[in-house]
Amino acid sequence: MKRFPKWMVLAIAGTGLLATVSIGLANGPNRLNNFTFARVVYHGGGFFGRFGGFGGFGQWAMDFPSADLNIIRVLGLMTTLKINEPESVELTDEKLFEIPFLYILEVGGLEFDDDEAKSLREYLLRGGFMMVDDFHGTYEWQNWESQIKKVFPDCSMEELPMDHPVFHCYYDFKEFPQVPGIRALSGGRTYERDGVVPRCLGIFDDKRRLMVLVNWNTDIGDGWEEAATPGYERIWAETAYRLGVNYAVYAMTH
Numbered sequence: 001m002k003r004f005p006k007w008m009v010l011a012i013a014g015t016g017l018l019a020t021v022s023i024g025l026a027n028g029p030n031r032l033n034n035f036t037f038a039r040v041v042y043h044g045g046g047f048f049g050r051f052g053g054f055g056g057f058g059q060w061a062m063d064f065p066s067a068d069l070n071i072i073r074v075l076g077l078m079t080t081l082k083i084n085e086p087e088s089v090e091l092t093d094e095k096l097f098e099i100p101f102l103y104i105l106e107v108g109g110l111e112f113d114d115d116e117a118k119s120l121r122e123y124l125l126r127g128g129f130m131m132v133d134d135f136h137g138t139y140e141w142q143n144w145e146s147q148i149k150k151v152f153p154d155c156s157m158e159e160l161p162m163d164h165p166v167f168h169c170y171y172d173f174k175e176f177p178q179v180p181g182i183r184a185l186s187g188g189r190t191y192e193r194d195g196v197v198p199r200c201l202g203i204f205d206d207k208r209r210l211m212v213l214v215n216w217n218t219d220i221g222d223g224w225e226e227a228a229t230p231g232y233e234r235i236w237a238e239t240a241y242r243l244g245v246n247y248a249v250y251a252m253t254h
Helices: 006-011 066-078 094-098 114-125 137-151 182-186 220-225 234-253
Strands: 037-041 087-090 101-105 129-133 199-204 210-216
Touching: 037 066, 066 220, 066 234, 087 094, 094 114, 101 234, 114 129, 114 137, 114 210, 137 210, 210 234, 220 234
Parallel strands: 037 087, 037 101, 101 129, 129 210
Antiparallel strands: 199 210
16 A cells, blocks of 8 residues: 655645546536535534534534645645635535535534435436545434435445445555544544444445445544644544545546
């Protein structure tokens, strides 16, 4: 497995460049050789709601915008994608269908309304891709499951086997890793709540295209954000960046 140079992990800057990969674009929203990483703005998140805490933002904005900026810088260095600035987008916004890659996190408290669920369903069936991240344990899983069933009432989330292309399209993974969040580490653990075992699941369309990639009991966004934080081990940040690169490459080639 290729190793990130230290300067990249700690600073996400510099002039060094590892091997690049050319991205072929599949059918789907905005497949015009532009990559936009867009964070989903959603209702829910307990007390904070949509526009509560986190500097005036809701729960959807955890790690925002630093995690988003860091991962697109790595993607710009590691791939030949034309990288746009990261965005935040509501599911009912018309620009949703111009974005190839959605990122949604902290889904243990989200609430889709009917219009959001309908729009997300159309987006995914038309070729969009969504990465789900940073939710943990039984209770948060149950909430996520209830909300995604508003989008796909009959959907099943399948455990992704380690031979799935998403784990090998750039970096090779032998097992699905648990990237710890900084809050968990402050309590002396790498997991949160009862989410001891990290899992990666998927939702597929009728042609077996992976539409939704679900990362449960792991916090990849914190790996992107905390790369330079003292005490946050380099291997966790590297792992998070490798997964992010794989996910983006997969989304833009399938």
